[in-house]
Amino acid sequence: MAAAVVRGDGSLAGPRAVRPTPPQGGAETLWATVGAVLDDAVRAAPDDVAIAGVGAGCGGPMTWPAGAVSPLNIPGWRRFPLRARLQDRHPGLPVRLHNDAICLAVAEHWRGRGRGRGSLLGLVVSTGVGGGLVLGGRLIDGATGNAGHVGHVVVDPGGPDCACGGRGCLEAIAAGPRLARWAREQGWRPSDPEADARALADDARAGDAIAVAAYTRAGWALGVAIASAVSLLDVDAVVVGGGLSQAGPLLFEPLRAAYADHAGLDFAREVPIDPPLLGQEAGVVGAAALLLAGDAYWSAG
């Protein structure tokens, strides 16, 4: 869990505070850690800083804008009223909460790759594939707060079943655990039986052919999905973040090749596709932008 005091211009007023998410923590243990990391961040900021509000990002799914969260990777929170708790902790201050992938897209639009541009598609490729859309200068929330689910764009209609109930979704191919599983099915034999997509990237860099093929396949799926999304949305820029994006050219080269194969329309061809500019700060900067950028990134009450 990470927190920081962010200034109106998007710079950090003090260092980012980080605490590990308590493994197997119950709802209140997790909440106590949120409080601790918030206190850390405020203590680390200059004394003369006045807190104007609380912005937060959390893994989905969540009810939005009510902000009851059930993050897939944090089983201790199921419909945990995170926004309401933050509001109780900070009476009188505005509190806004959104999906963490949306916070990345917002951060990159506000102060990163999309700065000064009208639109940006952001993807987070990690244990799942999430995303966020800024179009016409505003965050698109969708009818139910769920816009940006780029992980469920279909890239291979006859492809693997997806956890969503569909088939051939981007996430079913390019999410880290699916990538590692595919590599194992192809004969990848890492020394650590718990090895994940990060270890797979290490093996690919060391020349393991199956590991290279796994990243090539994930990059291909991302390139197809991004081609579909850019054709539909005519965005100025695309950012691909999350743990898997740290594989660099292993992922981005096949991604760009598949994009070039499938994005034929003139307006789509030259759209830049890059890793985030803000790096690890993107999460806290995007959460802060929910409040600090007027209502550009917040359409709810």
Added chain:
Amino acid sequence: MAAAVVRGDGSLAGPRAVRPTPPQGGAETLWATVGAVLDDAVRAAPDDVAIAGVGAGCGGPMTWPAGAVSPLNIPGWRRFPLRARLQDRHPGLPVRLHNDAICLAVAEHWRGRGRGRGSLLGLVVSTGVGGGLVLGGRLIDGATGNAGHVGHVVVDPGGPDCACGGRGCLEAIAAGPRLARWAREQGWRPSDPEADARALADDARAGDAIAVAAYTRAGWALGVAIASAVSLLDVDAVVVGGGLSQAGPLLFEPLRAAYADHAGLDFAREVPIDPPLLGQEAGVVGAAALLLAGDAYWSAG
């Protein structure tokens, strides 16, 4: 070509005037027909109606918002300055022009299936597959005025080459001429060598197995593409119009089956997918809405 005088509430003040597009007409012949159909529409409206502005829709591609049009099906217009000509013809009145598929989406959001809702995805399945997006209550134009190109969402990455330069796009499968070509390749032998997707629908209704398979394939492609788009956009409603939509259940049944197969996320499952409510009036109503709905459907100067 069609024109009508549309009231502020979206109803027609007089009947819709229609004139055939002159085949092989040069740029000025075509423009003279525009003038004639506009005069027809004004003459058919009550005398006390005051014209507040001119809204227009035209096939793409076009420069936007400048409005120089090069409609694929009207070879006589290449970079024809349609918006500027309309402005010259109606000095002092606001003139707005957008893609005709966008006008359909706008009409259906303003006064059709999307009325009172925040968002709508509209598709026009005809000689091509176009579309338009209304999200968060506003038309999404995109970085270059090209948002809504749902015809270039990839539905079968190993599929047929597309005119855009890509591969496996929705349009490469579901556009009328591609559908008719596929049926011929499978052995469809219509009595009229010029027979098109409309004749193919007639044959399908008469029980021709190849014709039924062709519409099933087009419906499947539409269902996959709409599943991708709804997952990404979280819209309230989808409208599928254009000539092919008049095939009715031949197209909509396989479309809904493929959608159900691929749209697994809770928020996506119940999204209604229907033919337009406004029928043949959608084009003129949407063009009028560019002006009559404030700036909800117009972000440019």
